[in-house]
Amino acid sequence: MAKIKNNPALFGASGKFGDIMVFRQFKGKTVLSYNTEKTEELTEKQLAVKDRFNEAVIYAKSKTQDPIIKAEYEARMGDKFTSAYSVAVADFLRVPEIRNINLVAYNGQAGDKILIRAVDDFKVVSVSVLITNPDGTVIESGLAVLTDNGMDWEYTATVTNPTYLGDKIRVQVTDLPGNVVSEERTI
Helix, strand or coil: CEEECCCCCCCCCCEEECCCEEEEEECCEEEEEECCCCCCCCCHHHHHHHHHHHHHHHHHHHHCCCHHHHHHHHHCCCCCCCCHHHHHHHHHHCCCEEEEEECCCCCCCCCCEEEEEEECCCCEEEEEEEEECCCCCEEEEEECEECCCCCEEEEECCCCCCCCCCCEEEEEEEECCCCEEEEEEEC
16 A cells, blocks of 8 residues: 655545555545455355454444543543544454463352453453253353452352352453354363
C-alpha cells in the first residue's frame, strides 16, 4: 500500500486504475493499493468468516448507539483502534479465554473456593460453575464473583459434597458480545 502525499493531480482520487491498482481515501489521505476483488466463489470456511464478520458489524452498530457502552469502548481505543465501533467489532470477533481453574481449595465442603482465571480482550461479564457427579447428577451450580485483581473469579461452594473425587466441574465464561467458552475438569 502506497500513500500519496502532496500530489495535486491525485488528490482525492478514488477507483480502479486498470485491473491491478485501486485509489482509496482513508482518513483524509489518498492510498494506492492492489485491487483485492475476487471473482472466485467463496469456500464454506470463507462464508462462515464473512457471516461472523457481518454479525460483528451488526453488533458494533448496535452497541455504539448505547452511550454508556460506547464510552467504555472509546476508553479502550488507544493506538490500535480508530473508533469505538472498531473496538466493538474486534471484541465481538475475539472470544474470552479460560486460563486456569484452580481446585486446590475445593474439598467438597460448603464454603470451599474455586478460583477461575478468565480473560477477554475487552470484558468478561459472567463466569458460571456447574458441579456434577460422574453420572451427570447436578450437585450445585452458580455464578462466580470477580475478585479485586479483575482477572480471577471466585466461586464459593454452597453444598457439602463428601464424594467429590471423580466429580466434574464445568466452567462457562461469557463476554460482553455474548461469546461463550467452557471447560470441563474432573476433580
